[in-house]
Amino acid sequence: MAFAVNLQRLAIGAAAIGAAAILLWFGTGLEAFWPLAWFAPLPILIYSLRCDSRWQIALAAFLAWALGGLNLWSYLHGTLQIPVGVIGVMLAVPAVVFALAVLLFCGLVRRGAYWCALAGFPASWVAFEYGLNLISPHGTAGNLAYSQSNFLPLLQIASITGPWGMSYLLMLFPAALALAQHLHARAPRHALQIGGASLALIAAALIFGVVRLSTPTLDQAVRVGLIVSDAPQDIFVANEGAPTAALFARYASGVEKLAEQGAKVIVLPEKLGVAVDPDTQTIDAPLQSLADKHRVEIVTGLIHVTPTVKWNEARIYTPGAATGSYHKVHLLPPFESIFARGAALTVVNEDSGKWGVEICKDMDFAQPSRDYGHAGVGLLLVPAWDFDRDRWWHGHMAIMRGVESGFSIVRSAKRGLLTVSDAHGRVLAEARSDSGTFPTLLVDAPARHVDTAYVLFGDWFAWVAIATVAWSVKRLFDSRPRGSTLD
Secondary structure, three states, rough: HHHHHHHHHHHHHHHHHHHHHHHHHHHHHOOOOHHHOOOHHHHHHHHHHHOOHHHHHHHHHHHHHHHHHHHHHHHHHHOOOOHHHHHHHHHHHHHHHHHHHHHHHHHHHHHHOOOHHHHHHHHHHHHHHHHHHHHOOOOOOOHHHHHHHHOOHHHHOOOHHHHHHHHHHHHHHHHHHHHHHHHHHOOHHHHHHOOOOOHHHHHHHHHHHHHHHOOOOOOOOEEEEEEOOOOOOOOOOOOHHHHHHHHHHHHHHHHHHHOOOOOOEEEOOOOOOOEEEEEEEHHHHHHHHHHHHHHHHEEEEEEEEEOOOOOEEEEEOOOOOOOEEEEOOOOOOOOOOOOOOOOOOEEEEEEOEEEEEOOHHHHHOOHHHHHHHHOOEEEEEEEOOOOOOHHHHHHHHHHHHHHHOOOEEEEEEEOOOOEOOOOOOOEEEEOEEEEOOEEEEEEEEEEOOOOOOHHHHOHHHHHHHHHHHHHHHHHHHHOOOOOOOOO
């Protein structure tokens, strides 16, 4: 009999692990199906309230999260060529944190601290994501909130809380379901209160999102153009001298066509070629000539080699003005370790408002985008270069920066997407970089800055989450258990 009971518990645990891992696998990652992310922790949370062994709970939670995280294995190891040991750490750390959060949740429930369990579980995850964002060279990449990029009503919460509020609601929902299910027979009043309060909070967030999305944004529109080439001879960085000059000559034809169609600003991808001081005129002269002739702003990415440092640079050609520049702040290790890190914003004042410039990986971080929000920028121009397989995931991560800090984004990526999105995260136009020979986009983009609470108050919600975790841990050790949670 004991053997049969143990076998049954093992089967229940394995089913919970498998279900959670599958939901996480398909609900997150490079092409997430966003509804599944809402339910991914649920099987483990339900299991934790039916199991009296902390070690079994912790092991189940760890395995579920680690197995679900394997959806990025081929990308991390095959595409980015990250060593297996490093990937192991990248998978193990969030799995350990998830296991600890589940233990905190079921420990508080066991002690009758139901509301504290409900608040503490999602807060634990948010505190982890925020801390990781502070120390990781990849910033917010991997945050659960990005699984919801296509769920526009929820995305609007980023304008108040940044990604942290989105992650909180994603973890609150399964915690509420698991707790309500656990209490519905033994404490129906508590179950109703917990379920009702949680659903009301989520509904309020979604209603806010729907209302925000109803706000028109096409005033002060600017016609923007994007162009890219994924042709074999154009995909890699062109060598200095004649190869770089030839590449820019090929781009110049498409740039001129976009300008003739009314584009007021045209964005090219990141790191097209190499410009070496003092001989940069072979690049600058043709593009500056086009900018002057058509009264159009042109932004392109290149490697700028000076006598002292190398920059991953965005070069800005303004009609009748000296060439401007922006230096990438957040560099991709180890591929960009040869470059110096930039530190300054680049703001261009136009009749339609203020425009800013960033480069690719800068958009994985809240800064410098939030600084551009403080500066009142309404249009952000972003040369980029992705890795093909991550075109949706990485390209749409950038969209959240516009929601957080109140600007439209014009992002032109090699091996990625040409994307124009507004300050509410709506994709106004999008095309694959490999959809033709020099594919282009031409679209009217709002250029008016939208004020947001996130720009004003920053990561306030993350600090609330950290305080909630501290309160929950204190409550865990201050309270006495009410007995086994076994049904």
